[in-house]
Amino acid sequence: MTTYADLLAQTTEHVREGANQLAMDRFWTPHEALDAIGDYYGLLDAIASHTRRLLWPAQLGRIGLTRHREGLPPIERAAIDLVAAIESITGASRPHPSQISTPRSPWAHASLTLRAAGDLLATHYGPGGQPRTPDAAHATTASFDAGLAGLGHLTRTVLAHEEPLALRAIQAGVPRGLVARHLPGLEQLAELTRGLESETPRPSKAHLDVLGQVPPRRRGDDPAADLADRMIRLRQATWELTGERSDALASLRTMAGLGVAVHAHAAAFYGANLVRPDAAGRVQGADGLVRRARTWQRLHQALSQFAVLAPPTASIREDAFAAATLLGHLAPIDHGAAAAPLSSADRRIGQAINGAVQVMADIAVHEGATFDRLARTHLLYIPAKALPRELVSEQPALAIARLEHRVVQAPDAATGRAARLYTEVAAHPIGALEAVHAARRAPAPAGAALLISSGPQRQP
Amino acid sequence: MTPAWTHTAETLARDAGQGWPAIWTLTQAAAIGALNLAITVPLGVGVSVSYAAMDFREAQDEVEWAHPEVRAGTTASVFGPLRPEDSGQARDALDRLAALALTHAATLAETETNLAAQAALSRVMARLITGRAKLTGRWS
Numbered sequence: 260m261t262t263y264a265d266l267l268a269q270t271t272e273h274v275r276e277g278a279n280q281l282a283m284d285r286f287w288t289p290h291e292a293l294d295a296i297g298d299y300y301g302l303l304d305a306i307a308s309h310t311r312r313l314l315w316p317a318q319l320g321r322i323g324l325t326r327h328r329e330g331l332p333p334i335e336r337a338a339i340d341l342v343a344a345i346e347s348i349t350g351a352s353r354p355h356p357s358q359i360s361t362p363r364s365p366w367a368h369a370s371l372t373l374r375a376a377g378d379l380l381a382t383h384y385g386p387g388g389q390p391r392t393p394d395a396a397h398a399t400t401a402s403f404d405a406g407l408a409g410l411g412h413l414t415r416t417v418l419a420h421e422e423p424l425a426l427r428a429i430q431a432g433v434p435r436g437l438v439a440r441h442l443p444g445l446e447q448l449a450e451l452t453r454g455l456e457s458e459t460p461r462p463s464k465a466h467l468d469v470l471g472q473v474p475p476r477r478r479g480d481d482p483a484a485d486l487a488d489r490m491i492r493l494r495q496a497t498w499e500l501t502g503e504r505s506d507a508l509a510s511l512r513t514m515a516g517l518g519v520a521v522h523a524h525a526a527a528f529y530g531a532n533l534v535r536p537d538a539a540g541r542v543q544g545a546d547g548l549v550r551r552a553r554t555w556q557r558l559h560q561a562l563s564q565f566a567v568l569a570p571p572t573a574s575i576r577e578d579a580f581a582a583a584t585l586l587g588h589l590a591p592i593d594h595g596a597a598a599a600p601l602s603s604a605d606r607r608i609g610q611a612i613n614g615a616v617q618v619m620a621d622i623a624v625h626e627g628a629t630f631d632r633l634a635r636t637h638l639l640y641i642p643a644k645a646l647p648r649e650l651v652s653e654q655p656a657l658a659i660a661r662l663e664h665r666v667v668q669a670p671d672a673a674t675g676r677a678a679r680l681y682t683e684v685a686a687h688p689i690g691a692l693e694a695v696h697a698a699r700r701a702p703a704p705a706g707a708a709l710l711i712s713s714g715p716q717r718q719p
Numbered sequence: 720m721t722p723a724w725t726h727t728a729e730t731l732a733r734d735a736g737q738g739w740p741a742i743w744t745l746t747q748a749a750a751i752g753a754l755n756l757a758i759t760v761p762l763g764v765g766v767s768v769s770y771a772a773m774d775f776r777e778a779q780d781e782v783e784w785a786h787p788e789v790r791a792g793t794t795a796s797v798f799g800p801l802r803p804e805d806s807g808q809a810r811d812a813l814d815r816l817a818a819l820a821l822t823h824a825a826t827l828a829e830t831e832t833n834l835a836a837q838a839a840l841s842r843v844m845a846r847l848i849t850g851r852a853k854l855t856g857r858w859s
Contacts, residue, residue, distance in 0.1 A: 271837060275828055278841050282825055282848055409834055416838040419845040426852050509780065516773045519757075523766045533763030536803065549762055556769060560754045563776050570784055583770070592763045642790055664791035 266376035267409070273369035274302075274416055280365060281423040286431035293433060296441050298366035299417075299424060300349050303448075305370035305377075306414050307345040310338050312377040313406045334404050337454025341414070344448055369417075411455030418449045439584065446577030453572060482585050483611040489582040490618040493517070496575045497625040506571040507629050508639070512562045513579045514622060518555030518684060520583045521615045522548045528590035528612050548616070554683050561677040566640045566666050586615070620685060627681035634678065639669040646673060723799040724752070728812035732819050738827055742843060743782045743789040745820035750775035752798050752813045753854060760806045767853045768810075774850030775817065778843045785839035814855050821847045 286292040314335060362368050383395035390396040425442040429435055497514060500507040527533055531545035537553065538546045589608045633639050643651065643660035650672050651657045660667045731748050735741040753772035757765040783790055801809055821844060828840045851857075 271834065274841075275837070278828070278844060279825055282821055282844055412834045412838040416841040419838070419842040421845075423845050423848040426849060509777075512776065513773065516769055519769045520766055523762050526762070531762075533766075534761055536761055552762055552766075553758070556758050556765065559769060559772070560758065563750065563754055563772070566783065566790070567780050568787075570780075592766060666790060 261379075263376055263379050266372050266379060267413075269372040270369045270376065271413065271416075273365045273372060274413070277365035277369065278416075278420055278423075281420055281427055286427055289428075289432045292428040292431040295364050295366060295424065296428060296438075298362070298364045298370070299421075300441075302366045302370045302373070302417055303345050303445075304349040305373040306410065306417065307342045307349070309373050309377040310342050310407065310410060312380050313403050313410065314338050314342075334407055334455060337451055338407050341448065341451040341455065344451055348445070348448075373413075407455045411452040414452045414455075415449050418445055418452070421445050444577045444581055446574060446580075450574060453570075482588050483607050486582060486585040486589065486611045487614055489578045489585065490615050492578050493575055493582065494618050494621050494625070496573075496578070497622045497629070501625050501628045501632065506567070506569060506573075507633065508562065508565055509567045509571045510573075510575050511626050511630060512559065512567075513574075513576055514626060515555055515559035515562055517579045517583055518619050518623070519552050519559060520586055521612075521619045522552035522555060523592065524586040524590040525612045525616050526552065527592050528609065533592050551684065554680060558677060558680040558684060561680060564641055564645050564673070565669060566642065568640060568666075582615070586612075623681060623685040627678070627685050630674075630677060630681055634669070634671075634674040637668045639674055640666045641669040641673055643667045646670070724801065724805070724809045724812050727798055728752075728816050731816060735819070735823075737823070739782060739786045740789050741823045742820050742827070743779065743786075745816045745823070746775055746779045746782060746843070746847065748798075749813050749816045749820065749850070750779050752809070752816070753850075755798055755801060756806060756809055756813065759801045759803055759809075761803075764806075764856075767856060771850045771854035774846045774853060778820075778846035778850065781839050781843045781846065785836055810854060814851055817847050817851045817854070821851070 286295065360367075362371050383390065383392045383398075385391050390398070421442050421444070425438050428438045428442070493514070497510070500510055523533060526545045526548035529545040529548065531549055533549070537549055590612055643657055643663075643665055646657060646661070646667075650670065651661050654670075657667060657670070728748070731744060735744045750772055753768055753775055757768040757772055759765075760768060798809075824840050824844045824847065828837065828844070831837050831840060
């Protein structure tokens with residue numbers, strides 16, 4: 260007899276098969292890749308449907324408990340948020356288009372078995388949620404919470420393959436824009452699943468406290484405006500990290516990577532040749548931007564040596580990677596120098612790029628403060644093996660930790676380098692941009708519009 | 720030739736062992752190597768190598784969160800200085816490390832029954848796949 264557990268195991272097996280195919284093989288045609296993306300959407304839709312199945316009997320069982328409490332239990336709130344978020348992406352048409360065709364890919368087979376598991380569950384309950392079988396009568400809200408937690412793991416497993424799927428689709432010849440539209444980065448869904456997996460419910464907040472940032476509006480037709488939006492959101496998010504959060508390190512690392520990208524693409528936009536080795540000795544103009552990108556790279560390297568002991572509960576990854584993608588679209592690395600004057604479209608891109616450079620300096624200020632707080636409160640950890648020998652030899656406690664292969668609180672000597680680099684990248688690069696501006700303005704005809712404002716640029 | 724990097728990579732690949740510790744050793748080495756490489760090569764290439772380093776480091780995080788004890792069991796890898804003209808060979812060496820880590824993860828995924836560990840493996844594999852693509856530039 261096929262049980263609920265059997266069907267879930269089959270689902271996991273199909274997802275594993277899909278993952279292995281992505282890892283080992285490529286799509287042969289764009290059509291095959293698009294079919295796989297459609298099936299992937301179908302699986303997400305099946306996850307949403309299954310979440311609903313796990314939710315409704317649990318809600319009925321909790322009515323007595325929750326009637327006099329404010330709001331729903333956190334795990335149910337997270338489940339409802341997840342369902343709403345998935346359905347906003349996959350659409351609400353029923354049956355879902357992926358259900359109509361014969362399943363061919365592992366993703367489609369996974370949806371099929373997951374939907375079957377949901378149907379099996381539904382047969383144990385009546386329309387009002389009352390149990391129809393002895394097994395259902397023994398199930399408690401804890402059982403459904405455990406089911407939701409398991410579904411959270413499955414969802415994160417599936418979401419982990421969005422990026423490889425996008426990569427394989429591009430390899431197969433699907434236009435990048437089309438891939439970006441269908442697989443835009445579903446990191447926010449992964450965030451929501453963490454609420455399902457959490458063993459210790461998060462504290463309930465007052466109504467106003469739960470107001471976060473306005474959800475991103477995707478402005479696919481205006482990448483410059485989209486970049487501006489993303490950068491502003493990132494500045495806000497990094498400012499919030501300066502608070503009491505202890506898991507900020509992963510975000511600091513991600514933003515250091517974006518710092519490299521912003522300055523490299525800005526340098527390319529203003530004519531730097533990034534294929535050659537860096538120009539020695541010059542710190543002005545586009546070469547100043549290259550120098551700044553190099554500083555962000557060293558900061559990225561310095562931050563990467565610290566251990567992130569637990570998964571962060573919030574992530575800026577989605578916006579950071581979307582911004583990096585937009586930069587590649589607006590100012591490709593092989594952009595090459597264009598003769599002034601530039602077109603109005605180029606000027607608009609220039610504004611967005613200038614704004615991104617400026618915002619990165621603001622972000623560096625916030626992140627420098629966050630790093631300083633982490634260092635002062637001893638929340639930075641480093642493998643003792645990674646510490647310099649001379650430092651370890653001076654401190655017996657570190658020497659013992661090194662011998663025992665332990666992770667230790669990072670000593671000042673280890674945090675000092677990153678702190679100094681933050682000071683460096685937090686300096687506003689106005690000088691660098693002004694030099695570019697002067698170089699571009701010189702050959703322009705009288706009265707030509709200025710390419711770059713000489714003052715600090717703010718995003719529109 | 721880049722004898723130092725190639726030799727280090729070969730030694731790591733040979734001595735990595737099996738299972739989670741092997742994935743960690745190889746992924747950590749790829750992350751450290753990519754961070755070093757990104758600073759050495761011209762910035763036009765260094766940007767995508769930095770992205771690759773981020774992916775490898777995130778894969779390493781995932782392994783450490785699933786099995787914190789792996790940090791203690793394996794020797795940290797050290798890549799020596801790199802001449803710019805050797806960067807192509809160094810990139811190939813790092814790609815082989817990541818490919819081997821991916822193979823270990825895929826093998827482990829065949830037998831891992833714990834759902835949370837399975838999810839962690841999936842995330843590790845996803846990061847390794849994208850990291851390799853960014854490192855080698857083989858997006859198309």
